[in-house]
Amino acid sequence: MELEFGCGFPTHDSHPLHHLKRSCKTLSTGIAWSMATLALLLLFSGTTAAAGNLHNIVIYAERLPGNLYGYRMAGHIVRQPDGTQIDITNRYVTSTATIPGPTIILDEGDIADIELLHQFDPHTPFQEHVSLHVHGVHYDRESDGTLKYINLYKDESAVPHLSYVYRWNAAPGTAGTWPYHDHNMENHNGAEDKxxxxxxxxxxxxxxxxxxxxxxxxxxxxxxxxDYVFYLGDDAFWAMEIDNATGKQTALGTNPPLTAQRNTNVRFHLIALGTNFHQFELPKYQWIDPGTRNTINRKVLGPLEKHVFTVKATHSSRYQDTAFASRLLGMRGDFIITR
Amino acid sequence: MRSNTFIQFAATLVAFVAACLFPAWSMAATHNVVLSAETLPNGQPAYKLLSHTSSNGTVPGYATEATIPGPTLFIKTGDKINVQLTNNTQSPVSFTAPGLSTGNSALAAPGQTKSYRLNARKAGTFAYHDEKAPMLGLFGAIVVDESNGHVQSYVDGDGTIVSTKRSQLSKEFVLFMVGSTFWGAEISRNGNQQPLWANPDLGAYQDDLLRFHVLAVGPGHTFHLHAHRWIEPGSSQKTPHIIDTHILDDLNNSHVFTIKAGTGVGPGVWQLHCHLISHMQSGMNSRIHVVARDSGQSADSIVGASPSGAIFLNDSDQPGLVTFIVSDEPAGWFRSARGDALSPVTHTKSLEIIPPGSSVHFVMSDTAGVHTITSLLWPSEAGHNDHGGDHFMIPFDETKAYRGGAILKLNVPGLYVFTCKIHPFMFAAVIVDDPATDGLDLGNTIDLISGVKNLPTSSDLATRLLHTFFVTTVPKNWQDFTSPNPWKIAYPDVDVVVDIGKVSLPAVLNARYGNDISLSPLPRPAVPGIGEVWVDTQFEKTAGKTKPGTITVVDTSNWTLKRKIALPQINMNNPHNMWPNRDHSIVYTTQWFDNKLTAIKQKTGKLASNVQVGDSPSHVMTLPNTDDITVAINGENDIVIIPAGTTKVNYALLTQSHGQAPGNPHGHWISADGKRIITPNINTHDAGFYDVEDGKIVARTATGEGQPGAHPIAIGMLPDSSKVYAANLLHHSVSVMDGDGNFIKNINLIEHYDPISGAINGPIGILPIQSPVSPDGKVMVTASYGGQIVVIDTRTDSIVKSLPCDPGCHGANFGAKKGGGYYAYITNKFSNRLIVVDPDPNGDGDLSDAEIAGAVTLVADSRVPKDDKISSLAGFGGQGIVALPNVYNGWVQNLNSQWSAGLTDQQRNPVQ
Structure with a gap:
């Protein structure tokens, strides 16, 4: 297993991301890079015998136009306890980094090793670090995704020419939707707002x-x-859609129209991010407030809170954020029911 | 004996029966709590527990000093508390615990004692606090527990939900989220309370059961703790909602949860922080050190910076904290909590002194606006990557304006000056002084936000900024033209250590910039103007409101004051900039430290409407073609549009694309055809060109030669829209672009200034602000904070001359001169007169004879009609200014006959 993962990724030739293997070998620091991966895998090899799947994921942090950044899925292999492995990379947008980044789906009991590569201009001052900090699930102090300035242990960043592998343990009790974000670019707070x-x-x-x-x-x-993953930023909704029949993820951009087939269930995963508070509404719909029996028709959310709910798509409506600034900035979009 | 035994038995029986029937009621206790309000060494107020007696006999071990947060009161449902509060501070204080208080809350004057009663009907953790200024330190927690001893269950590492009793807890933490700071206290297993002060490092052994009481007073937060998760309060036990971040959205909000330290994740140093990005950037984070029990490491918490710690005049072994109150109050915008005590020596209330390792802290407790806390200058060394991470924090800045505060530890000796990017005259100076040196350490060199690096502290630019600081932050240092005395600038009489050694601060500043300067009042202009000039006298205070600012209306036919407008009924707050509607029946003004646009009737000065538009609105203009109102939302990221004749914002035009850093537009301008809005985006250092019809971004052009902090603040534009000018406040330059946003050139306003020696060998403009182009397009004038009016010829885009202006020279706009031509009206923040410039007295198009035509006092005598009594700072704070009739091309053509009557044909059609 260690050898197979020598470059942080399965190396069988048929893999659609074989270019990764090449780029890895051509990097001058390739050896150090693979050693880091190897060391991590060895470190965790004792705990991988869990009941769940082991996910090997490679993500790039990239620059996008307009001083924005994004995560791009490079590869996702699911290794099942019986030894079989499934490549589910084609469910993701792989051609470009997206905002929000890829939606990673694990089952309670699964473990994910996620290798992050720093793929933007290393010469930009204060952007030598980029990381993944995840909420909700278990991870040990190797995988907090923070700087040594915070964790007093080490800089847990991908840096130019050297990737970093984070291990997320979706242990029992961590079911739910959780944000992940950078914590290290530019300073110890990261560029989650970019x-x-x-x-x-x-x-x-x-x-x-x-x-x-x-x-x-x-x-x-x-x-x-x-499933709609809906980040509520300070000036727009950033949306991603996942089709449950195919598992296919589609990045929808900002304030997009959503479509749903009549009488099907659709699920919203709302996560706020930035500085503003929001008030989410989907007029003429109501849903259950998680953890309660309360039926609600609006939800106030602060940054990095999450709110997940399911509605049956019965009539067209409009999702909207009715906080004062959000309303003026046009934070809304159509929810269109098709036959 | 027998009867006694019987009585004992009967009493026991009654008690037993009562306990069975009314368990909660029967065990309910009455608590008598005696508190005082004290002033801590840094000036922050705090509650101190003097005594606590309880009818059930058990009380915690309290701290013996006044603490922030105040003492944590632990009671049970059904208990009653009688609180007695003695006020040992200099200001009135009170005590209220929303959700528990019964009856009203009395205000205790200094020296007075008042009583309050509380009833605990339901379980939970409740904040108690002072009603007037709770964010400053007068807050604490009351924990009301279930009488059965249960606390919230926790989520174990294997996912099980484990029910928990208070007796099983190893420690409890009280964390108040206030401004952008955590204020902590720890309660040990045996009930002893220890103050942890500001942003402490918490400590615990792995698998310790910990209860967190997170509370907020003031603007909201979200609380996040790394690597842990817990049950959302209110969740069902069967299908609980597991979270790791929770909102605290109101005053008095609380969030209580139990965790098992490190469960499922192991030992580590885990950050806890507010998850609002602005609060993260302003320092709102702490940590919990979870250590393995057998590791030999300490599980004690590490105390954070303390108001009782080491600061100037207060020796201590603990790291100290100085606190600046962020305020709408003129001069004291960043006012030390002990400013009143320091100012007899320092004169300013905005200067603090700390030893290395202590912290500076800001709290936005006295403002209705949004702000940033941003390094204007700092010791060069502090920004280098060799001080254990200081370079992550310095220069200190936030991506967007917000409500909250800031906290920052300073390790490197030297001078630090902070400002607000939105209101760039708000200043706080902190000298980090090495106690071992003789004299206050200003350091050898400073770096500036504008990109200047390694500037010697003895240089003219460095001392000029210090001079500006002492003029800006001390009202008695302002130029009062009604005073018969010379202009005297008071400086603290201290020695400072700069790159060339120890010098006397006042001696250097007096030698370089003069003192006891006699002010010669100027005559009124000989030639009258046309109509009225409205001035936002933003700092003038009146008796009927708590917020500063009036509008002064000047009659230009005889240069007398026509009216003062304070609008006490809406507590008008820092009116900043104005523009009239088409028929001039209404004049709009922004409230820069609030979120409103105010409409005033021109004829009467009475309020017409007061409309919420967004945080810290700066400038207002109408679209010449539709008369719709456009307002630059300086604290945010947009221009909002209010359709003509309505009082509600219709839509917003974003100054940047989704997700990008906010532009924070300040002084926009609009093309004469009304099709284009151009904004100076102070936060992103560019001029934004926007299409009014489709709301799209046409161009965003970097100004100030791409320097990191050029700070474009105002736009001027040729009447035919062919050229656009952006004044760069901190780059001391004007950037010239064409009407589509293509860059043409940069006019350096300090070309003739040597920042080291201070030699000036030609016209200059230091800190340029408003820069309108005359309606006929021939001249641009730039009012410069440093005290100059720069006259620029728009044919050559070169400086013709600079005229002397008063300190804080700020506003500029053109109005019609009687008989033809234009006056440029200039306002000053730190003087109380209006300066009138005639850019071309003989009308020959040659600007070399531009001159100051005269000046007009902005101080009203008893004959001037006013809607409130002027109480202080009379006539000061001149900022936005507008002349009626509005004679700019595009607007002048729409004047009705009443307002166009006195204009020449050329003035009615400025572009032939």
Missing amino acids: GLFGALIVRSAAEARQAKTSSNRAHVSPNVAK
Whole structure:
């Protein structure tokens, strides 16, 4: 296993991302780079015998136009306990970095090793670091994704020519939707407000079992047709859609129109990010406030809070943020029901 | 004996029965809590516990000193608390605990004692606090526990939800999120309380059960703790909602949860922080050190910076903290909490002195606006990467304006000056002084936000900035033209250590910039103007409101004051800039330290409407073609549009694309055809060109030669829209662009100034602000904070001359001169007169004879009609200015006959 992962990624030739292997070998620091990966894998080799899957994921942090940054999925292999492995990279947008970044879906009990590569101009001052800091799931002090200035241990960053591998443990009790974001670019707070954020969905063990046995091989949940990951920034919604039939992720950009087929269930994963507070509404719909039996029709959210709910798509509406500044800045979009 | 035994038995029986029937009621206790309000060495107020007696006999071990947060009161549901508060501070204080208080809350004057009663009906953690200024330190927590001893369950590493009793807790932490600072206290297993002060490092052993009481007073937050998760309060036990971030959105909000330290993740140093990016950037973070029990490491918490720690005049072994109150109050915008005590020596209330390793702290407790806390200058060495991470924090800055505060530890000796990017005359200076040296350490060199590096502290630019600081932050240092005395600038009488050694601060500043200067009042202009000039006298204070600012209306036919408008009924706050509607029946003014646009009736000076537009609105203009109102939202990222004749914002035009750093536009201008808005984006150092019809960005052009902190603040524009000018406040330059945003050239306003020697050998403009182009397009004037009016010929885009101006020279706008031509009206923040410039007295198009035509006092005598009594700072704070009739090309053509009556044909059609 160690050899197979010598460059932080499975090396079988048929892999669509074989260019990664090449770029890895051509890097002058390639040896140090692989050693880091190897060391980490050895360190964790004792704990990988968990009941769940082991995910090997490679993500690039890249520069986008307009002084923004984003994460790009480079590869995602799922290794199941029986030894079989599935390449699910084609579910993601791989052609470009996206905002939000790839939505990573794990099951309760799974472990993910995520290698992050620093892929932008290393000469920009104060941008030598970039990281992944994740919420909710378990990780030890190697994988906090912070700088030594904060954790008093080490800089947990991808830097130019040297990747960093984070291990996320979706242990029992961590089911839910969680944000991940940079914590290290420019300073110890990171550049989460410049586009370096995404979502992690940990399916509960029950939901994962249900999904596996469902007739339509649902990729996120057997109970919903579409998942919308919705980041509420200070000036726009940033949306991503996941089709449950195919598992395919589509980055929708800012304040996009959403479409859903009539009478199907769709799930919203709202995460706020920035400085402002928000008030989310989907007029003429109501839903259950998680953890309660309360039916609500609006939700106040502060930065990095999450709110997940499912509605049955019965009529067209409009999602909107009715906080004063958000309303003026046009934070809204259509929710269109198709037949 | 028998009867006694019987009575005992009966009493026991009654008690037993009562306990069975009314468990909570029967165990309810009454607490008598005696508090005082004290002033800590840094000037912050704090509650101190003097005594606590309880009918059930158990009380915690309290700290013996006044602390922030105040003592944590632990009671049970059904308990009653009687609080007695003695005020040992210099200001009135009170005590309230929303959710628990019964009856009203009395104000205790200094020296007085008042009583308050509380009833604990439901479990939870509640904030108690002073009603008037809770953010400064008068706050604490009351923990109301269930009488059965249960606290919230925790989530174990294997996902099980484990029910927990208070007796199982190893420690409890109280964390108040106030401004942008955590104020902590620790309660040990045996109930002893220890203050942890500001941004402490918490400590715990792995697997310790910890309860966090997170509370907020003031603007909201979200609380996040790394690597841990917990149950959202209010969740069902069966299907709990597991979270790791929670909002505290109101005054008095609290969030209580239990964790098992390090469960599932192991030992580590885990950050806890507010997750608002602005608060993260302003220093709102702490840590918890979770150590393995057998590691030999300490699990004690590490105390943070303390108001009782080491600061000037207060020796201590603990790291200290000085606190600046962020205020709408003129001069004391960043006012030390002990400014009143220091100012007899320092004169300014905005200067603090700390030893290395202590911290500076800001709290936006006295302002209705949004702000940034931004390094204007700092010791060069402090920004280098060899001081354990100081370079992550210095220069200190935030991406966007916000409500909150800031906290920053300073390790390198020298001078640090902070400003607000939105209101760049708000100043705080901190000298980090090595106690071992003789004289206050200003350091050898400083770096400036504008990109200047390694500037010697003895240089003219460095001392000129110090001079500006002492003029700006001390009202008695302002130029009062009603005073018969010479202009005297008071400086603290101290020696400072600069790159050339120890010098006397006042001796250097007096030698370089003079003192006891006699002010010769100027005559009024000989030739009258046309109509009225409205001046935002932004700092003038009146008796009927707490916020500063009036509008002074000048009659230009005889240069007398026509009216003072204070609008006490809306507590008008720092009116900054104005523009009239088309028929001039209304004049709009922005409230720069609030979120409103105010409409005033021109004829009467009475309030017409007061509309929420967004945080810290700066400039207002109408679209010449539609009369719609456009307002630059300086504290945010947009221009908002209010359709003519309405009082509600219709939509906003974003100054940047989604997700980009906010532009924070300040003084915009609009093309004569109304199709284009151009904004100076102070936060992103560019001029933004926007299409009014489709709201799209046409261009964003970097100004100030791409320097990091050029700070473009105002736009001027030729009447045919062919050229656009952006004045760069901190780059001392004007950038010239064409109407589509293509860069043409940069006019350096300090070309003739040597920043080291101070030699000036030609016209200069230091810190340029408003820069309008005359309606006929021939001249641009630039009012410069440093005390100059720069006259620029728009044919050559070169400086013709600079005329003397008063300190804080700021506003400029053109109005019609009687008989033809234009006056440029110039305002000054730190003087109380209006200066009138005639850029071309003989009208020959040659600007070399530009001159000051005269000046007009802005101080009203008893005959001037006013809607409130002037109480102080009379006539000061001149900023936005507008002349009626509005004679700019595009607007002048729309004047009705009443307002165009006195204009010449050329003035009615400035571009032939």
